[in-house]
Amino acid sequence: MRITIIGSGNVATHLAAAFKNAGHSIVQVYSRNLHSASLLAYHVGAEAIDKTENIRPDTDIYILAIKDDAIASFVSRLSTHNKLIAHTSGAVGLQEILKSTPNAGVFYPLQTFSKTKEVNFREVPLCIDGADEAITKTLERLARDISNNVYRVNSAQRKVLHLAAVFACNFTNHLYNIGEQLLAGSDMGFDMLRPLIAETADKIKKHSPGGVQTGPAMRNDEQTMQTHLQMLNGKPDLQEIYTRLSQDIIKNQNTRNWNK
Amino acid sequence: MRITIIGSGNVATHLAAAFKNAGHSIVQVYSRNLHSASLLAYHVGAEAIDKTENIRPDTDIYILAIKDDAIASFVSRLSTHNKLIAHTSGAVGLQEILKSTPNAGVFYPLQTFSKTKEVNFREVPLCIDGADEAITKTLERLARDISNNVYRVNSAQRKVLHLAAVFACNFTNHLYNIGEQLLAGSDMGFDMLRPLIAETADKIKKHSPGGVQTGPAMRNDEQTMQTHLQMLNGKPDLQEIYTRLSQDIIKNQNTRNWNK
Numbered sequence: 001m002r003i004t005i006i007g008s009g010n011v012a013t014h015l016a017a018a019f020k021n022a023g024h025s026i027v028q029v030y031s032r033n034l035h036s037a038s039l040l041a042y043h044v045g046a047e048a049i050d051k052t053e054n055i056r057p058d059t060d061i062y063i064l065a066i067k068d069d070a071i072a073s074f075v076s077r078l079s080t081h082n083k084l085i086a087h088t089s090g091a092v093g094l095q096e097i098l099k100s101t102p103n104a105g106v107f108y109p110l111q112t113f114s115k116t117k118e119v120n121f122r123e124v125p126l127c128i129d130g131a132d133e134a135i136t137k138t139l140e141r142l143a144r145d146i147s148n149n150v151y152r153v154n155s156a157q158r159k160v161l162h163l164a165a166v167f168a169c170n171f172t173n174h175l176y177n178i179g180e181q182l183l184a185g186s187d188m189g190f191d192m193l194r195p196l197i198a199e200t201a202d203k204i205k206k207h208s209p210g211g212v213q214t215g216p217a218m219r220n221d222e223q224t225m226q227t228h229l230q231m232l233n234g235k236p237d238l239q240e241i242y243t244r245l246s247q248d249i250i251k252n253q254n255t256r257n258w259n260k
Numbered sequence: 261m262r263i264t265i266i267g268s269g270n271v272a273t274h275l276a277a278a279f280k281n282a283g284h285s286i287v288q289v290y291s292r293n294l295h296s297a298s299l300l301a302y303h304v305g306a307e308a309i310d311k312t313e314n315i316r317p318d319t320d321i322y323i324l325a326i327k328d329d330a331i332a333s334f335v336s337r338l339s340t341h342n343k344l345i346a347h348t349s350g351a352v353g354l355q356e357i358l359k360s361t362p363n364a365g366v367f368y369p370l371q372t373f374s375k376t377k378e379v380n381f382r383e384v385p386l387c388i389d390g391a392d393e394a395i396t397k398t399l400e401r402l403a404r405d406i407s408n409n410v411y412r413v414n415s416a417q418r419k420v421l422h423l424a425a426v427f428a429c430n431f432t433n434h435l436y437n438i439g440e441q442l443l444a445g446s447d448m449g450f451d452m453l454r455p456l457i458a459e460t461a462d463k464i465k466k467h468s469p470g471g472v473q474t475g476p477a478m479r480n481d482e483q484t485m486q487t488h489l490q491m492l493n494g495k496p497d498l499q500e501i502y503t504r505l506s507q508d509i510i511k512n513q514n515t516r517n518w519n520k
Contacts, residue, residue: 215430
């Protein structure tokens with residue numbers, strides 16, 4: 001397919017490279033920042049542009065990898081070209097862009113991307129939705145060209161996925177951050193925690209996280225939890241986070257037992 | 261060395277196997293549960309016992325891999341043999357066992373172990389402490405036989421490590437659990453989140469977590485956070501966890517900016 005990429009951030013960069021590697025042709029890369037557009041465009045053999053009026057109509061699909069609040073205005077602008085438009089957001093509903101065009105879909109990669117880190121795109125879950133079955137099938141074909149994990153996901157489900165990803169990815173990274181800060185306060189380096197973090201993530205590749213939960217809250221070890229809260233004296237935010245997560249672990253554990 | 265293992269749980273199992281593989285001799289495995297002791301003892305070529313009076317004095321070291329609240333009484337009992345005693349707990353101070361014997365140390369593996377999952381022990385951080393320099397050196401030598409990551413860690417630091425591990429491992433696993441529950445509520449499987457979780461953990465192998473934080477809170481994206489809290493209506497515990505962690509991310513982000 002001939003693909004136009006709107007955006008030049010992390011998602012745009014990884015998607016464009018994956019499309020290119022799968023044999024598709026990247027027509028143009030648009031970004032408000034011409035330097036950023038040029039870097040990506042050069043990499044995938046496309047034309048770099050920084051003015052919306054220069055976005056060409058001779059393409060098969062516009063892939064929007066831009067901020068959520070910029071999507072509606074781009075869809076409205078591009079809809080005059082009567083080509084397929086797909087956004088890549090976890091949070092924006094399909095209904096919201098159908099107001100401007102019926103030729104629309106969603107191409108949402110459920111992954112966290114960094115520009116400097118390679119990702120095996122074949123393992124990235126791609127969540128597809130379309131205004132009609134033909135659009136959905138077109139987007140599914142395109143998705144299968146670059147990934148082995150293609151799912152049909154409606155707008156309501158996609159929002160839940162996005163929320164679940166905030167817990168399992170964004171919040172998890174912040175817990176790593178808290179761990180690093182606690183160690184730094186006692187002259188220890190984050191390297192000491194890295195193997196534990198790797199193993200914790202590795203464990204759930206084959207298990208359900210509920211089945212491998214460990215720690216003081218899981219054992220209902222009141223004494224250790226009290227000691228930990230005392231150690232966090234002067235850090236009320238961390239005390240709150242510690243208490244809330246521990247209580248939720250205990251509550252889950254009880255529910256699990258009741259259900260047995 | 262001739263090593264006696266007190267305990268037959270996850271830590272005992274992985275430690276005994278690592279010692280055996282490194283060429284040490286496991287003399288006995290003690291557990292209140294003879295079946296459990298026998299399983300491990302058979303695996304490492306040791307004698308299985310379930311009565312403390314059968315613990316033999318002809319050994320070089322007793323490794324205690326038992327519950328925290330059982331450590332003191334075992335140390336007191338074993339101290340009559342005048343052999344080196346090391347416990348493997350993150351939370352029990354060295355001072356607490358020095359009351360019974362001067363021949364004591366700590367051999368704390370900072371890792372989460374499951375009986376059914378292999379761990380590359382050479383990567384497990386081993387945190388060593390001893391009542392004197394000779395004991396510390398003996399335990400360090402033993403530690404280096406089975407791991408490349410050996411650290412000297414005093415009791416205060418070890419307690420901080422244990423606390424940091426609760427955040428980075430136990431609480432992280434619970435966030436995975438929350439992610440799975442949210443998906444299940446919308447007919448989606450945990451497989452969809454697994455690649456994201458793997459990548460989130462993989463990212464911090466070479467980066468500091470503070471430098472790779474992403475998500476609505478990091479962007480201060482009020483609208484998405486409000487939407488997420490609405491989606492969690494009827495789940496006040498998850499709303500609290502969402503709010504607390506988001507606020508802490510925002511606060512950290514501001515501190516970081518102020519420090520620039």
